[in-house]
Amino acid sequence: MANYELMVALNGARRQRRDHPRLPVTAAQLAAAAAACQAAGAQALHLHVRDDQGAHSLDAGRYREAMAAVAEAAPGMAIQITTESAGIYDVADQLACLEALRPGAASISVREMAREPRLAARTYALCAEAGTQVQHILYGPDCIARLRAWYREGLVPGTMRDAIFVLGSYRPAIPGQPEGLAKFLNAASDLQLTWAACAFGRHEQACLLAAVSAGGDARIGFENNIETPDGGLLADNAASVAAFVQAARAEGHTLKECRS
Template sequence: MTAPLIMVAPNGARRGKADHARLPITLDEMLTEARACRAAGADALHLHVRDADGAHSLDAGRYREALDELARVLPDMQVQITTEAAGIYSPTEQYACLDALRPAWASVSLREIARDADLAPRLYAMAADHGIRLQHIAYDRADLDLLAQGRAAGIIRPEQDEVICVLGAYTPPRAGRPEELAALAPALDGLRLGLCAFGPQEQACLLAGARVGAEILRVGFENNLLSPDGTPWPDNAAAVASLRHHLERKAA
């Protein structure tokens, strides 16, 4: 069995320095964190950029600068951008970001893009036409049903089969639990599974995902700041290193 890819999500759209001093906000901080996470065993980076005030941004210029710098300093690390709305951006703005950048890899929230029924087919078609690898974000079974409907209708292409399931939630706050995977399993047939989770059981959730064949395990401060014993991780790299250690120990 192929070992799952470890993706680190160092900051997300919502958290800041008040949540953790080592959460990267600026490009220089992101580059430093990415280097440390790559050295700790991360294969890929889930990239959010922030504006001058530290807020979530889908600015294509900021993304382009970050992608260029990451390619320069970490050419062997895969990078995935997010198109997350985070309550700020419309589907039209999300599409515009993706179209302007045409990155190698991007994540797209099924429920966010579904807000514009006319635009969604254009987005999936544009991604297919330009070879953009899409990872669909599914927060619950209803999102997986949206994915199935889009695939059945031919709106979402057969090769657009990658999904990341999120265990737990931001609002209202709810920690993820490994047993949540069982309820999602019937809707995952024929999909390439990725997984992330909120709260101190993040690592347990990811290891459970590895046992059922998840191809991508996403760890980091976007979803969780706490180690399995409930104490804060010192940085993202520590969370990556711990996950890598447990995966290798189970594979031995």
Template sequence: MCKPLIMVAPNGARRSKADHPALPVTPDEIAETAKACFAAGADALHLHVRDDDGAHSLDSGRYREAMTEVARAVPNMRLQITTEAVGIYSVAQQLTCLNEVAPNWASVSVREIARDPELASRVYATCADMGCEVQHILYDSDDIDLLQRWWADETVPAKQDSVLFVLGRYSAGQVSKPSDLNPFLVALPNAKNWMLCAFGPQEHACLVDGAGRGGNLRVGFENSLVSATGYQHANNAASVAALVTTLKRNKG
């Protein structure tokens, strides 16, 4: 097994400190978490920022502040921003975020961009023009079918081929399992640059299985707070460290 790229998603758009006291919210907390996770074996960080009330935000100023803090704390860690709408932001606002932040790497949900077909090609062209790597967020085979149509009609440039397979949903009690990956690989059998994330106590089992099948991995409190035994991880770095230990054990 080749070493997969490990991305930590430390907070997401929905959880708060009421879910776990170690969930990072402020730029300083995110930077501290990034540093600890990098030391534990994470190669990249998936970044969400919050407004003054702790709610999900696509504000470019907040992004720049957080990105500066993370870069200062751990300059060798790759950084990906989210454009997730979470039912709050329009495609036009997502595009504005991309234009104003000009990130090197961004996650983009095809089903969210499909809400405004007239803007879809502009979103992906904007990313191509600024040299921003796009990771397409895919929740099911319908999303894959849409992305394949967009590749075919050049709404999405062919070189934008990075995808994230989401095993499960953001819902209470969600428990993903390794076999949830199968429909994605059947629907997109030629995927080369793919990553997966999973929910619940089998998060690491899903990720280890995916690594064995050639995937990269996203781990962290955005997707799961708990270990295989159902106990909460102390923090994001503890989850990363446990995953890295399991991957090394399996490789050996």
């Protein structure tokens, strides 16, 4: 039995409403979905915003609009922005987004930052100065090894110990499996990370239950999965959150207050 934090990722960078009619895209849709997910048990939001064509965006103005809408609709829900490049943005763009927003929390991919180590150093320094809670996105042992080296070199402050382990992938479509968690835990055993997991595909719930059982937190939502465990279509993000909270409770796990 464990206590865990639950974050919801409502849309991600790639899915569209043609993939699911309840995928939130606009600020108003994101706010409504966040409120429903908060009522279902989610304590924090991993936020992506889109442009007028529905494409992934790191525009600071769009972020501010969406964050304000969420704060009004879901008071007290922690908000973490993404800096994901999605094959569109370079490290300079990611840094500019963080400079403009100075957010309370942001997810940052070690793999993406490695494209420009000099700018990566500036990015982590900015976050330290701004008080941004950084969650390192780790896709496998190679990312963990790089993060370890960056701690040693001082490129990443030693106090930035939050991470998320990504099980499976969206493209190519590789569903996450619970047994995939072990390689992350083994590779990161010496780093004293505060970690969460997310998982692509219909085994998302099983993967996240395994993560909670192992002492981690969970991130769920349509960014990673729109299917029920038996392959049906989830009604919406709130239904996904509610089903997971119920499954976790059945295993004796309970939600804890979000640190943010």
